[in-house]
Amino acid sequence: MSGHQPATVPGDHLDVVIVGGGPSGLLQLHHLREAGLSVRLYEQGEGVGGSWYWCRYPGCRFDSESYTYAYTFSEELLKEWDFRELYSARADTERYFNHVADEFGLRADIRLGAEVTSAVYDDAAATWSLGFADGSRATCSILVTAVGHLSAAYAPDIAGIEDFRGTWLHTGRWPADGVDLAGKRVGVIGTGASGVQLVTSIASEVGHLSVFQRTATYCVPLRNKAITAEYMDELRSRYDEIFETCSTTPTAFPYAAAYGPAMEYSAQERHEVYERLWQEPGYKKWLAGFSDTMKPGPANEDYAEFVRGKIRERLGSPELVEKLVPYDHPFGAKRIPCEDGYYEVFNQSNVDLVDVRANPITHLVAEGAVTADGVLHELDVLVFATGYDAFTGALTTLDFRGSGGLTLQEKFRDGPRSYLGVMSAGFPNWFNVTAPGNFVRGLEPLVEWVTRCIAHVLQGGHRSIEAEQGAEDAWIERINSANELRLQARADSYFTGANIPGKARGVLTSPDSVPDGVAMRNEVAADGYRGFRLG
Numbered sequence: 136m137s138g139h140q141p142a143t144v145p146g147d148h149l150d151v152v153i154v155g156g157g158p159s160g161l162l163q164l165h166h167l168r169e170a171g172l173s174v175r176l177y178e179q180g181e182g183v184g185g186s187w188y189w190c191r192y193p194g195c196r197f198d199s200e201s202y203t204y205a206y207t208f209s210e211e212l213l214k215e216w217d218f219r220e221l222y223s224a225r226a227d228t229e230r231y232f233n234h235v236a237d238e239f240g241l242r243a244d245i246r247l248g249a250e251v252t253s254a255v256y257d258d259a260a261a262t263w264s265l266g267f268a269d270g271s272r273a274t275c276s277i278l279v280t281a282v283g284h285l286s287a288a289y290a291p292d293i294a295g296i297e298d299f300r301g302t303w304l305h306t307g308r309w310p311a312d313g314v315d316l317a318g319k320r321v322g323v324i325g326t327g328a329s330g331v332q333l334v335t336s337i338a339s340e341v342g343h344l345s346v347f348q349r350t351a352t353y354c355v356p357l358r359n360k361a362i363t364a365e366y367m368d369e370l371r372s373r374y375d376e377i378f379e380t381c382s383t384t385p386t387a388f389p390y391a392a393a394y395g396p397a398m399e400y401s402a403q404e405r406h407e408v409y410e411r412l413w414q415e416p417g418y419k420k421w422l423a424g425f426s427d428t429m430k431p432g433p434a435n436e437d438y439a440e441f442v443r444g445k446i447r448e449r450l451g452s453p454e455l456v457e458k459l460v461p462y463d464h465p466f467g468a469k470r471i472p473c474e475d476g477y478y479e480v481f482n483q484s485n486v487d488l489v490d491v492r493a494n495p496i497t498h499l500v501a502e503g504a505v506t507a508d509g510v511l512h513e514l515d516v517l518v519f520a521t522g523y524d525a526f527t528g529a530l531t532t533l534d535f536r537g538s539g540g541l542t543l544q545e546k547f548r549d550g551p552r553s554y555l556g557v558m559s560a561g562f563p564n565w566f567n568v569t570a571p572g573n574f575v576r577g578l579e580p581l582v583e584w585v586t587r588c589i590a591h592v593l594q595g596g597h598r599s600i601e602a603e604q605g606a607e608d609a610w611i612e613r614i615n616s617a618n619e620l621r622l623q624a625r626a627d628s629y630f631t632g633a634n635i636p637g638k639a640r641g642v643l644t645s646p647d648s649v650p651d652g653v654a655m656r657n658e659v660a661a662d663g664y665r666g667f668r669l670g
């Protein structure tokens with residue numbers, strides 16, 4: 136934190152502290168300020184934007200419709216901000232959040248480069264005490280964590296990393312001044328959404344590219360395009376309708392299934408729908424088709440086979456088909472990367488696809504990575520596109536202690552526990568904000584609910600609010616049994632915690648549709664915050 140204002144000044148006490156300056160934290164800051172509360176946001180990065188600040192790897196781009204990322208709290212903002220592409224490049228999204236921070240004067244209450252290392256609840260005072268990497272401290276009545284569900288970068292432990300003479304880095308911690316990859320021998324471990332974007336973007340620039348793939352994924356064409364001035368005007372004229380649609384669809388995207396169960400249609404009818412939607416951009420291909428495509432069962436397998444056919448068509452050899460066509464998990468059980476030219480990369484002569492399921496990397500040596508078959512893959516740069524300790528990693532790595540000294544690690548040992556997804560019993564006055572569904576669309580109603588709840592507590596003369604254990608237990612039991620039936624339970628991925636050695640397994644996203652989540656929270660609030668204990 137050198138060179139910054141100190142995170143705090145002695146005796147500093149705030150109504151609310153927000154940790155995290157991404158889309159959630161900024162919105163939460165704005166609303167809490169509007170509610171008249173004293174609030175400060177701490178962000179460990181040197182800029183706002185969260186993932187859009189950190190993930191500076193080449194090719195990083197949004198795969199949800201850019202205009203659905205717009206905050207709607209200000210007519211002025213909606214009027215003045217033009218989205219440039221249907222799916223925004225990272226830097227454009229980062230620019231948007233910087234613009235919001237500037238336009239709404241948020242920076243006055245933001246401290247950048249402020250890394251929170253501990254959060255400890257004081258039962259007697261009903262306050263949180265925060266510790267920072269620079270040794271300073273702050274206290275607050277209410278703590279809101281808005282740390283992002285994909286922010287704790289994960290890289291597997293590979294023996295010999297200290298011997299590697301090249302550069303190694305993670306997609307989620309890409310240096311701000313970039314990395315020169317031109318003509319270099321580059322290795323990329325991981326073929327999730329980050330790896331797919333990176334590989335596609337750098338393949339023609341690097342000297343040689345080794346893509347270390349453990350699991351083939353179903354990648355689908357993004358079909359990005361520029362948003363012209365006329366198109367932007369048209370979108371703007373339909374904003375109300377678009378946002379209204381998003382507030383009614385299960386995943387908060389501007390479209391939903393247009394047809395009933397797939398297998399009630401003939402094979403030809405299904406194929407016609409698949410083909411027509413395949414030409415559409417983004418997620419429409421699978422969300423706007425049949426109602427059960429994204430549920431385990433024959434409809435899902437039918438669509439998976441269609442996608443496999445599309446992948447096969449683009450590959451230049453049976454060996455590539457063998458390696459790149461996925462069979463070991465259902466379509467959508469892992470997140471589906473959207474791409475633009477990914478498969479064609481493997482037809483290039485300077486690109487090798489290394490199957491690290493068959494031959495894992497055993498260790499690194501000075502010259503590169505050695506796989507189990509004894510082959511040395513010579514590298515100048517090794518990129519870990521190996522994902523994140525999702526949902527909980529950014530919290531459980533803090534010294535986080537609730538009532539009576541209960542640690543969050545202990546509380547979350549068998550998986551995260553919450554009531555309504557926002558508060559945990561034993562951790563009074565702590566709200567965790569993680570948006571469900573299409574990000575900003577799912578986020579806005581959540582942040583507004585949290586704002587109303589915090590105002591109700593602090594302006595209603597209460598000292599504390601805490602989820603009741605019984606309400607949390609019932610919530611978790613319902614969530615867990617619903618989650619067992621979901622597609623996401625059918626694969627090893629960050630959705631289930633299976634990507635992190637030793638992490639408890641269980642689907643970590645909500646089984647509720649976004650509108651159902653909104654309705655449940657509103658109903659709880661209308662019922663006097665049922666399931667919460669106010670102190």
Ligand code: NAP
Nearest residue numbers: 196197198291325326327328329330349350470520521522
């Ligand atoms: P990810 O989806 O978790 O993918 C990680 C990749 O690394 C997987 O291919 C995984 O293989 C591989 N991997 C992990 N550990 C490995 C090991 N020890 N050896 C070999 N391979 C290993 O992570 P991500 O690609 O960073 O994406 C995370 C999420 O960020 C996305 O799903 C998405 O939600 C978000 N994101 C969004 C965008 C966008 O908007 N377009 C772009 C990038 C990221 P296995 O499959 O075998 O585990």
